[in-house]
Amino acid sequence: SRLYHLLSGKEIAKRIRLESNDEIQKIKQDVPEFKPFLKILQIGARPDSSTYVKAKLNASNESGVACDVEKLPENISEIELLEKIKDINNNDSIHGLLIQLPLPKHLNETKITNAVSANKDVDGFHRYNVGELSKRGGEPYFIPCTPNGCLKLLKETGIPLKGKNAVIIGRSDIVGTPVSSLLKNENCTVTTCHRYTENLPQILQNADIVVAACGQPNFVKGDWLKQDAVVIDVGINYIPDSSKKSGRKLVGDVDFESCKNKASFITPVPGGVGPMTVAMLVKNVLQAAKTAESQNNKLPTCE
Amino acid sequence: SRLYHLLSGKEIAKRIRLESNDEIQKIKQDVPEFKPFLKILQIGARPDSSTYVKAKLNASNESGVACDVEKLPENISEIELLEKIKDINNNDSIHGLLIQLPLPKHLNETKITNAVSANKDVDGFHRYNVGELSKRGGEPYFIPCTPNGCLKLLKETGIPLKGKNAVIIGRSDIVGTPVSSLLKNENCTVTTCHRYTENLPQILQNADIVVAACGQPNFVKGDWLKQDAVVIDVGINYIPDSSKKSGRKLVGDVDFESCKNKASFITPVPGGVGPMTVAMLVKNVLQAAKTAESQNNKLPTCE
Numbered sequence: 001s002r003l004y005h006l007l008s009g010k011e012i013a014k015r016i017r018l019e020s021n022d023e024i025q026k027i028k029q030d031v032p033e034f035k036p037f038l039k040i041l042q043i044g045a046r047p048d049s050s051t052y053v054k055a056k057l058n059a060s061n062e063s064g065v066a067c068d069v070e071k072l073p074e075n076i077s078e079i080e081l082l083e084k085i086k087d088i089n090n091n092d093s094i095h096g097l098l099i100q101l102p103l104p105k106h107l108n109e110t111k112i113t114n115a116v117s118a119n120k121d122v123d124g125f126h127r128y129n130v131g132e133l134s135k136r137g138g139e140p141y142f143i144p145c146t147p148n149g150c151l152k153l154l155k156e157t158g159i160p161l162k163g164k165n166a167v168i169i170g171r172s173d174i175v176g177t178p179v180s181s182l183l184k185n186e187n188c189t190v191t192t193c194h195r196y197t198e199n200l201p202q203i204l205q206n207a208d209i210v211v212a213a214c215g216q217p218n219f220v221k222g223d224w225l226k227q228d229a230v231v232i233d234v235g236i237n238y239i240p241d242s243s244k245k246s247g248r249k250l251v252g253d254v255d256f257e258s259c260k261n262k263a264s265f266i267t268p269v270p271g272g273v274g275p276m277t278v279a280m281l282v283k284n285v286l287q288a289a290k291t292a293e294s295q296n297n298k299l300p301t302c303e
Numbered sequence: 304s305r306l307y308h309l310l311s312g313k314e315i316a317k318r319i320r321l322e323s324n325d326e327i328q329k330i331k332q333d334v335p336e337f338k339p340f341l342k343i344l345q346i347g348a349r350p351d352s353s354t355y356v357k358a359k360l361n362a363s364n365e366s367g368v369a370c371d372v373e374k375l376p377e378n379i380s381e382i383e384l385l386e387k388i389k390d391i392n393n394n395d396s397i398h399g400l401l402i403q404l405p406l407p408k409h410l411n412e413t414k415i416t417n418a419v420s421a422n423k424d425v426d427g428f429h430r431y432n433v434g435e436l437s438k439r440g441g442e443p444y445f446i447p448c449t450p451n452g453c454l455k456l457l458k459e460t461g462i463p464l465k466g467k468n469a470v471i472i473g474r475s476d477i478v479g480t481p482v483s484s485l486l487k488n489e490n491c492t493v494t495t496c497h498r499y500t501e502n503l504p505q506i507l508q509n510a511d512i513v514v515a516a517c518g519q520p521n522f523v524k525g526d527w528l529k530q531d532a533v534v535i536d537v538g539i540n541y542i543p544d545s546s547k548k549s550g551r552k553l554v555g556d557v558d559f560e561s562c563k564n565k566a567s568f569i570t571p572v573p574g575g576v577g578p579m580t581v582a583m584l585v586k587n588v589l590q591a592a593k594t595a596e597s598q599n600n601k602l603p604t605c606e
């Protein structure tokens with residue numbers, strides 16, 4: 001058995017939350033009314049959504065970001081929801097607006113996410129932000145949280161990304177595709193894989209970096225990996241486990257047990273990408289608040 | 304020496320122009336005032352831009368699309384140009400607006416291309432169209448012409464694209480990146496390469512499809528290719544050639560002589576992607592005109 005490094009998103013995320021908190025306190029010394037504010041709209045009451053919303057609320061609190069969760073009825077009409085969003089867009093004291101996905105079937109997700117002001121779109125899902133992210137030298141207001149969390153984890157390894165072969169398993173709009181864009185911008189050579197990829201184990205033989213975001217429990221196997229690959233596991237899957245009180249167990253898209261012996265760095269599930277996602281969200285809200293303040297000429301323009 | 308198929312963009316483009324012409328004449332039988340109209344703005348007088356503009360004008364004429372080229376002075380101010388664009392955006396008789404790139408240095412290319420109405424952006428460079436193209440199930444009004452020309456050429460081979468390994472050499476916003484998006488949407492497994500890609504010949508060993516768009520004369524060599532690869536050469540490069548009256552010779556990004564013996568299909572330069580680009584532009588104008596007409600309820604909604 002050889003040594004691998006566990007990339008603990010949990011610890012890194014905690015550090016980021018503390019840093020955000022410090023930064024906010026420091027700004028408040030000069031601008032007492034500085035108050036980064038995140039609004040979350042949760043439509044309906046899916047239990048998984050409630051769990052995620054709670055994690056976002058907790059992380060906001062720990063980071064010194066005010067967060068208000070508003071629960072809206074499952075059967076809200078599109079017009080009512082759009083009106084709500086418009087009010088929030090126009091409310092200067094709210095810096096970030098997050099609509100918890102997925103939405104009930106009668107609501108058009110594309111339409112709703114694009115109704116959020118691009119400069120309050122802390123999830124990074126607005127067409128403007130998606131378009132800018134996909135371009136070279138594009139300037140999105142916000143980078144989507146999960147992909148940005150993956151990138152931060154990769155940077156934590158200290159390994160230069162330039163010229164590395166990165167294989168992304170998954171091409172969804174919220175994970176796979178933006179991860180591909182981000183790593184391309186870091187000058188990785190990026191291969192994007194999906195359901196119709198025919199020779200994935202062979203493609204992985206050449207991968208210095210693997211990001212698994214396919215929603216398939218324990219999918220990536222150790223003997224597919226190149227020796228010393230860096231492995232980021234985005235997956236959140238529940239599989240039956242009679243030894244647990246809940247009757248189920250959380251696993252990623254990577255078969256951790258076989259992969260840890262090949263990887264140089266590997267993220268655990270839970271405690272890997274999940275907490276990073278939430279930390280990146282909070283950072284986006286802080287950034288939005290700083291931009292708003294600097295536009296009020298109260299702060300110098302921030303990086 | 305073995306057999307390869309020459310993918311003649313020249314011939315396919317000609318067919319597309321004739322088809323467009325037929326379609327326009329047919330629509331005119333029902334809607335006599337139907338008149339697809341392309342406006343081209345050329346700022347300054349770069350000789351290469353003049354050549355490209357002329358090709359677009361000729362192709363429009365051959366396809367039955369009206370085309371007006373307006374030449375603006377090199378030193379036009381950004382405000383004047385933006386005013387001009389606004390007028391054209393508001394002019395219902397103009398269906399497509401193309402600003403010939405590159406622009407003089409004092410004009411911000413991003414700002415100018417984004418000033419064109421997304422639904423007249425027949426080049427497909429507007430942020431809206433870029434963003435939609437990069438998303439799964441996104442709905443751009445227009446697909447950028449050169450990438451779409453590459454896709455059409457690949458489809459001409461009759462080879463199913465699903466599951467094929469495609470390697471794209473180049474990641475520019477106007478060629479490499481949108482080609483990657485289009486082929487990903489066709490369910491290819493896509494690898495995007497660039498200047499920092501470290502082992503390109505090795506990566507190409509696995510490529511069923513190669514799209515070369517790196518602007519490096521005769522760059523891709525035959526012994527890098529997988530046997531029977533399909534090779535699309537986007538490059539337009541001039542190299543010195545004393546045997547020519549002009550003193551120069553046009554070559555692509557692919558070393559045609561060594562590659563033709565490995566490839567199953569290969570595009571020539573000239574006569575490959577170039578004419579397809581112009582044909583796709585004309586098709587975009589026709590589509591814009593059809594959409595405008597159908598919104599006037601004069602035509603049934605078109606595909």
Ligand SMILES: NC(=O)C1=CN([C@@H]2O[C@H](COP(=O)(O)OP(=O)(O)OC[C@H]3O[C@@H](n4cnc5c(N)ncnc54)[C@H](OP(=O)(O)O)[C@@H]3O)[C@@H](O)[C@H]2O)C=CC1
Nearest residue numbers: 146170171172175194195213214215234235236273274277
């Ligand atoms: N940690 C976090 O904070 C977050 C975690 N997640 C988790 O990440 C995972 C991915 O999420 P998301 O992108 O939204 O999921 P989607 O279901 O939207 O996308 C899954 C992607 O994986 C591809 N895929 C599916 N099966 C295979 C296979 N056998 N081989 C190769 N590719 C395959 C799909 O291909 P195709 O396109 O062909 O269908 C698709 O592109 C999930 O487990 C999700 O729970 C998601 C968001 C946040």
Ligand SMILES: NC(=O)C1=CN([C@@H]2O[C@H](COP(=O)(O)OP(=O)(O)OC[C@H]3O[C@@H](n4cnc5c(N)ncnc54)[C@H](OP(=O)(O)O)[C@@H]3O)[C@@H](O)[C@H]2O)C=CC1
Nearest residue numbers: 449473474475478497498516517518537538539576577580
């Ligand atoms: N036929 C047609 O209608 C058209 C043809 N073209 C032609 O296509 C070619 C590409 O155009 P365009 O995309 O605008 O060019 P750009 O110069 O904008 O982009 C070139 C791309 O190739 C990459 N590249 C450069 N050198 C290498 C190398 N040695 N190995 C691997 N990748 C490399 C660059 O990488 P990096 O990002 O790291 O710099 C960059 O991404 C040109 O020859 C152009 O004339 C363009 C438009 C239309």
